Amino acid sequence: xxxxxxxxxxxxxxxxxxxxxxxxxxxxxxxxxxxxxxxxxxxxxxxxxxxxxxxxxxxxxxxxxxxxxxxxxxxxxxxxxxxxxxxxxxxxxxxxxxxxxxxxxxxxxxxxxxxxxxxxxxxxxxxxxxxxxxxxxxxxxxxxxxxxxxxxxxxxxxxxxxxxxxxxxxxxxxxxxxxxxxxxxxxxxxxxxxxxxxxxxxxxxxxxxxxxxxxxxxxxxxxxxxxxxxxxxxxxxxxxxxxxxxxxxxxxx
Numbered sequence: 001x002x003x004x005x006x007x008x009x010x011x012x013x014x015x016x017x018x019x020x021x022x023x024x025x026x027x028x029x030x031x032x033x034x035x036x037x038x039x040x041x042x043x044x045x046x047x048x049x050x051x052x053x054x055x056x057x058x059x060x061x062x063x064x065x066x067x068x069x070x071x072x073x074x075x076x077x078x079x080x081x082x083x084x085x086x087x088x089x090x091x092x093x094x095x096x097x098x099x100x101x102x103x104x105x106x107x108x109x110x111x112x113x114x115x116x117x118x119x120x121x122x123x124x125x126x127x128x129x130x131x132x133x134x135x136x137x138x139x140x141x142x143x144x145x146x147x148x149x150x151x152x153x154x155x156x157x158x159x160x161x162x163x164x165x166x167x168x169x170x171x172x173x174x175x176x177x178x179x180x181x182x183x184x185x186x187x188x189x190x191x192x193x194x195x196x197x198x199x200x201x202x203x204x205x206x207x208x209x210x211x212x213x214x215x216x217x218x219x220x221x222x223x224x225x226x227x228x229x230x231x232x233x234x235x236x237x238x239x240x241x242x243x244x245x246x247x248x249x250x251x252x253x
Contacts, residue, residue: 012036012096019101023080025108025135025165030064030076033090033100037071080106082135082164108165110134110186113197120173126201128172130184133165138186140170145180176201 015034023029061084064074073092077084085106091099110132118127130140137158142150156170170184178201185196 012094012098014090014092014098014100016090016100016102020103020105022105022107025080025082025106027080028076028078029080029104030074031088031090031102031104032075033073033092033102035071035073035092035094035098037069038095077104080104082106082108108133108135109193110138110168110188110195113184113186113195115184115197115199117199117201119201125173125175128174128176128182128184128199129169130186130197130199131167131169132186132195133161133167134186134188135165136188137166138168138188140168141185141187142170142172143183143185144177145182150174150182 013036017032017034021029021031060078060081062076064076067074073090075088075090085104088102088104089099090102091097111134113130113132115131116127116129118129119125120127128142132138140151140154140156142154144150150172153174154170154172156168158166158168161167168186172182172184176182181198181200183196183198185194187194
């Protein structure tokens with residue numbers, strides 16, 4: 001009986017040097033997956049055109065072609081927004097097919113609290129106001145130096161900005177002690193994070209800083225690069241904007 005031996009074939013695999021990217025809202029990020037080239041990759045016939053992009057991402061998301069010949073597929077997103085966060089699929093078809101997932105998290109903390117103090121005309125009451133933007137929606141608590149809760153007298157409202165951030169305003173009308181400082185606390189119950197500001201009837205403000213960032217994932221998108229002999233796809237599972245699902249697709253040829 002004659003035995004046959006077959007040459008070993010290397011398994012085509014896609015690798016990601018970093019599976020999780022955590023970035024600040026408004027910053028830039030470049031996510032990477034790698035694949036074996038096994039020789040030179042001919043990019044001479046490669047042309048690029050943006051066929052379809054959601055209006056939120058036009059001009060902000062791009063596949064960096066200069067690194068493809070090195071076996072690096074880089075997806076760059078500038079001015080990161082809420083809708084960019086999520087789980088990205090990097091799928092490569094080149095001498096084999098493989099894929100990996102990359103997660104993008106965006107932190108948008110209520111890092112600056114704007115305050116205002118006004119005295120009601122003809123009364124001994126004051127109006128304290130605190131306003132800030134972030135995501136997700138924060139609860140606002142008021143307290144004095146003795147940590148006595150004053151939130152029952154506060155009126156807190158919010159609007160949604162065009163970028164998907166919550167613009168939260170809280171107003172407290174009461175008769176304060178002239179010698180005390182008061183605090184408004186923006187509290188993220190979900191992630192156990194808070195930012196606070198201290199104010200007084202003198203109108204001065206002192207920030208305590210934020211104790212933890214606000215992170216959120218709002219899973220969208222598809223990016224495709226077609227080479228003469230390779231197909232590269234970056235795809236985001238799904239997206240939500242104001243609670244509504246949305247799809248966005250990017251093609252690069």
